[in-house]
Amino acid sequence: MNQNEAGARIAGIAEAKKGKARRKLLRSGDKELSFLALPAVLYIFVFSYLTMFGVIIAFKNYRYDRGIWGSEWVGLQNFKFFFISEKAFIVTRNTILYNVWFWIVTTFCALLVAVLLNEISRKWSKYYQTVMFLPTFVSWIVIMFLVQMFLDHDNGFVNRLILSMGGERIRWYLEPAYWPFILTLAHLWKSIGFSALVYYAGIVAIDPSYYEAARMDGATRFQMVRKITIPMLAPLITILLIMAIGSMFRGDFGLHYFVSNNSPLLYNTVDIIDTFVYRALAVSGDTSMAAAVGLYQSLVGFVLVVAANYTVRKINEENSLW
Amino acid sequence: MNAAALSDRKAGNIVIHLFFILLSIGIVAPFLLIVSVSLTDEKALAEFGYRFFPSKFSLVAYDFVLQTPGIVLRAYGNTIFITAAGTVLSLLLTSMVAYAISRRDYKWRVPLTVYIFFTMLFSGGLVPFYILMTQYLHLKDSLWAIILPGMLSPFYVLIMKGFMGKIPYELIESAKVDGAGEWRIFFRMILPLSTPALATLGLFIAFNYWNEWFNALLFIDDDRKVPLQLLLVRIMNTLDFLRNNSKYIQSLGLDMSQLPDESMRMALVILVAGPMMFVFPFFQKYFVQGMTVGSLKG
Numbered sequence: 001m002n003q004n005e006a007g008a009r010i011a012g013i014a015e016a017k018k019g020k021a022r023r024k025l026l027r028s029g030d031k032e033l034s035f036l037a038l039p040a041v042l043y044i045f046v047f048s049y050l051t052m053f054g055v056i057i058a059f060k061n062y063r064y065d066r067g068i069w070g071s072e073w074v075g076l077q078n079f080k081f082f083f084i085s086e087k088a089f090i091v092t093r094n095t096i097l098y099n100v101w102f103w104i105v106t107t108f109c110a111l112l113v114a115v116l117l118n119e120i121s122r123k124w125s126k127y128y129q130t131v132m133f134l135p136t137f138v139s140w141i142v143i144m145f146l147v148q149m150f151l152d153h154d155n156g157f158v159n160r161l162i163l164s165m166g167g168e169r170i171r172w173y174l175e176p177a178y179w180p181f182i183l184t185l186a187h188l189w190k191s192i193g194f195s196a197l198v199y200y201a202g203i204v205a206i207d208p209s210y211y212e213a214a215r216m217d218g219a220t221r222f223q224m225v226r227k228i229t230i231p232m233l234a235p236l237i238t239i240l241l242i243m244a245i246g247s248m249f250r251g252d253f254g255l256h257y258f259v260s261n262n263s264p265l266l267y268n269t270v271d272i273i274d275t276f277v278y279r280a281l282a283v284s285g286d287t288s289m290a291a292a293v294g295l296y297q298s299l300v301g302f303v304l305v306v307a308a309n310y311t312v313r314k315i316n317e318e319n320s321l322w
Numbered sequence: 323m324n325a326a327a328l329s330d331r332k333a334g335n336i337v338i339h340l341f342f343i344l345l346s347i348g349i350v351a352p353f354l355l356i357v358s359v360s361l362t363d364e365k366a367l368a369e370f371g372y373r374f375f376p377s378k379f380s381l382v383a384y385d386f387v388l389q390t391p392g393i394v395l396r397a398y399g400n401t402i403f404i405t406a407a408g409t410v411l412s413l414l415l416t417s418m419v420a421y422a423i424s425r426r427d428y429k430w431r432v433p434l435t436v437y438i439f440f441t442m443l444f445s446g447g448l449v450p451f452y453i454l455m456t457q458y459l460h461l462k463d464s465l466w467a468i469i470l471p472g473m474l475s476p477f478y479v480l481i482m483k484g485f486m487g488k489i490p491y492e493l494i495e496s497a498k499v500d501g502a503g504e505w506r507i508f509f510r511m512i513l514p515l516s517t518p519a520l521a522t523l524g525l526f527i528a529f530n531y532w533n534e535w536f537n538a539l540l541f542i543d544d545d546r547k548v549p550l551q552l553l554l555v556r557i558m559n560t561l562d563f564l565r566n567n568s569k570y571i572q573s574l575g576l577d578m579s580q581l582p583d584e585s586m587r588m589a590l591v592i593l594v595a596g597p598m599m600f601v602f603p604f605f606q607k608y609f610v611q612g613m614t615v616g617s618l619k620g
Contacts, residue, residue, distance in 0.1 A: 030429045032504030033422040037434060040419030043474050046454070048441035054450025064457065113345070116338050124339070130603055131346040134353070137602040139533040141554045142595045145588070146352035149359060149372050155584065157355060160371035189349065197610060221334060253536065261558075277448050282540065287449060294447025302444045 058292040071288075078292035087276065091293075095251045095272040101180075102187050103244045107237065109188060110195035115225050117196065118203045129200070132193035140254025143186060147259050151182075173261055176269035183270060186259045187252070202236045203229055239312060246308030249301040253278065273297045353599075360384070360588035367584050383585035387593060394593055396546065397553040400465060404549055405531040408469040412527050413520055415474050420482030421512055426491070442476045452540060467541035468534055468549065478523055485519035486512060525608045532598060550594045557590050 058078055060071040082088050113132070117125040135143075150157045151172035159169045172178060210228050219227070251272035260270040273293060280290035351374070359372045366378035387394065422428055423435050445451075451471075461467035489512065497507050513520070535551035542552055602609070 029425075029427075029498070029504040033425060033428045034430060036418040036504065036508060037422040037430075040415050040474055040479075041434070041437070043415060044438060044441060047451075047471065047474075048445065051446030051450040051454055052444060054446045054453060057449055057453065062453075067457065068453070116341060119338050120335060120342075124342075128342045128346060130606065131349055133606055133609075134599070134603065135349060136609070137529070137533075137599060138595065139535060139551055139554075141535055141551050141558075142591060143352075144558065145554070145591050146356055149352065149355045149588075152372065155367055155371040157372045157374075160373075189352075192349075194610070221331075258555075274448075281449055281452060287453075291447065291449035294449050298445055298447050305443050 055291065055295045055298075057288055058295045060288060062288045062291065064287075074288070078288045079296070081289055082293050082296070087271075088293075090268055091271050091273050091276045094270070095274075096248055098180075098183065098251060098256075098272060099244065099248050102184065103241070105184055106188060106191055106195050107240070109192055110199050111230075111233070111237075113192065113196040114199035114203055115229055117200050118229075119221065125200075129193065129197060132196060134193070135190045136193050138190070140190075140252075140258045143190065143254075144258040144261060147182070147186060148261065173263045174265045176266050179260060179266055179269045183255060183259060187255055190255075198240070199233060199236070202233050206232045235316065238315060242308045242311050242315075246305040247301070248304055249297055250274065356588050356591060360585050360592050362585055364583065364585055380585070383589035384593075386586050387589050393553065394590065397548055397550045397594065400547060401532060401549040401551075404465055404468050404534070405528050408473060408531040409524055409528045411469070412473045412478070413524050416478045416523070417482050417486075417513065417516065417520065418508070419474075420479045421486050421508055423479070424483045424486035424489075425494075438479055439476050455541060462541055463544040463547055464541070465547055465549075468537045469531070471537050472527075472530060472534065478527065481523055482516070482519060485516055489515055522608045522611050525605050529602065529605075529609065554591060554594055557587050 054068070057068060057071075059073060059075060060068070061074045061077075062068070062071045117128065138146075148156070151159075153159060153169060153171055153173070156172070158172075163169060170178075172182075206229065210232075211224055214224050214228060251274050253272075253274040256270050256272050257275045257278070260266045274297075277290045277293050277297070280286040280293065354374055355372060358374055358376050359367065360383055361379055361381065362373070362376040363378035363380035363382070366376070366380075370377040419434075419438070423431050423438070425431065428434075455467055455471075456462045459470075461470070493511065493515075494507055497511060502510070533551060534549070535555065538549050538552040539555065542548060548556065
């Protein structure tokens with residue numbers, strides 16, 4: 001062993017010791033970090049995991065005076081009640097159909113708006129975006145009032161317009177037939193600003209040299225949109241579609257509950273699982289049945305989210321949840 | 323580009339601007355209508371209906387509301403308390419846990435991350451939540467029933483974690499070498515460095531608390547605890563509102579039958595929802611950031 005080698009070995013050991021001490025120093029933070037995380041851990045335990053455990057209410061005949069433990073087990077009876085009623089079909093159908101339909105309409109309109117925004121100067125497009133974004137800040141409760149301004153039976157703008165043209169007033173809040181259209185309009189009004197912005201951001205990120213090349217070749221604006229913009233946005237659209245499928249079983253409570261003014265004659269047309277569960281819990285007091293429907297929604301939702309995420313992962317790992 | 327193509331392009335631009343101007347009018351129209359109704363004389367409303375321009379201008383509705391501002395002010399007070407307390411607590415809770423799981427050398431990093439994000443996939447639903455809140459936490463008619471449920475969201479943690487993960491590890495390391503503990507590092511170094519993320523997230527959280535109505539609808543019956551959005555729900559039912567206010571109105575020596583019912587309701591909506599409509603757009607950029615993460619990651 002020559003001196004150099006020995007020196008190197010000693011230095012190596014010292015280095016290793018230093019590294020160990022250093023790692024120890026850095027490791028020592030685990031306990032403190034756990035303390036930092038503790039409040040959130042407790043919070044999540046109470047508000048998420050305890051309520052997950054609470055789904056056993058769905059298998060009991062829950063009574064407030066007896067509590068969860070004291071209430072009797074009834075097996076699948078609550079589910080049976082729900083699924084043999086025609087309501088199960090109606091609210092499931094409505095939830096899915098509204099979601100699918102909203103997605104199609106919103107995506108189409110948002111793409112149109114985004115493409116057109118890209119055709120005008122940045123200055124103007126910013127103004128329009130700000131205006132379109134205004135409804136995002138408005139709660140569904142305020143929108144309930146806004147819709148009523150138009151649809152009120154006696155004084156509403158629409159009925160007065162119909163009258164002035166010699167027609168008959170329409171009882172909007174009693175006529176289910178109009179509501180899929182009205183809800184679509186309300187949904188679009190509230191969400192177009194944000195949805196358009198997502199796609200607009202996607203368009204702005206497209207490499208401008210594609211457009212330059214197309215322009216050189218004499219492509220029209222319409223051709224450029226069809227052959228460049230839309231294909232380049234396809235991945236984004238796909239991701240958003242799959243995400244939408246993941247939440248297909250969840251509806252927008254505020255839209256369906258408030259905008260329709262919770263009018264009983266409209267239930268079959270506007271009711272979704274969320275509003276149904278709320279009413280079963282807060283109005284009719286079918287606590288256990290509401291829990292059963294909630295569990296049904298959560299379970300199907302879980303399967304959908306997992307399936308959606310699995311698909312997203314296959315396409316683009318960066319966009320997946322886990 | 324030749325002249326014909328250029329003029330085509332110009333014509334196209336005019337059509338596009340026309341489209342956006344019409345769209346903007348369509349989006350602003352409902353706001354104009356409600357403002358106009360609140361400024362219209364009650365009798366004119368009954369005669370001509372709701373119009374985009376007041377058929378007979380009147381400020382009586384606002385007069386009425388502002389003469390008895392108690393209810394609106396109390397609702398503002400409740401909402402301000404909910405928003406302030408909720409935002410501060412939420413940011414603290416979120417950033418603390420986000421920091422822990424953003425540290426690559428933290429021992430429980432992976433299990434904790436799974437623990438947090440599993441809650442995004444499955445929830446017990448409304449009923450167990452309702453029973454937990456009312457039967458076990460006894461939060462019926464408490465403002466905490468509105469503050470607590472929205473305090474921590476996996477989305478918020480995700481955003482914070484993403485930001486804190488970008489803080490160079492060398493900074494933390496050197497602080498440790500200098501003998502600083504994790505708490506000190508977190509409060510003295512990480513939080514100040516995260517100001518941009520805290521501001522973005524804080525605005526988003528504040529906005530959610532300000533517009534919160536679902537938990538208020540579920541848990542608040544007490545008149546004194548009503549936040550703004552729930553006040554609006556109650557105004558929808560005018561009779562309720564009048565009944566609760568009849569004492570005020572009588573004390574003013576006013577005839578109930580002369581109450582500007584319709585226009586007053588709309589004036590209330592504007593006083594309750596209006597001010598924030600002027601504040602929020604200034605922060606549009608931050609909302610977009612918050613919502614983009616939220617929607618793409620969920």
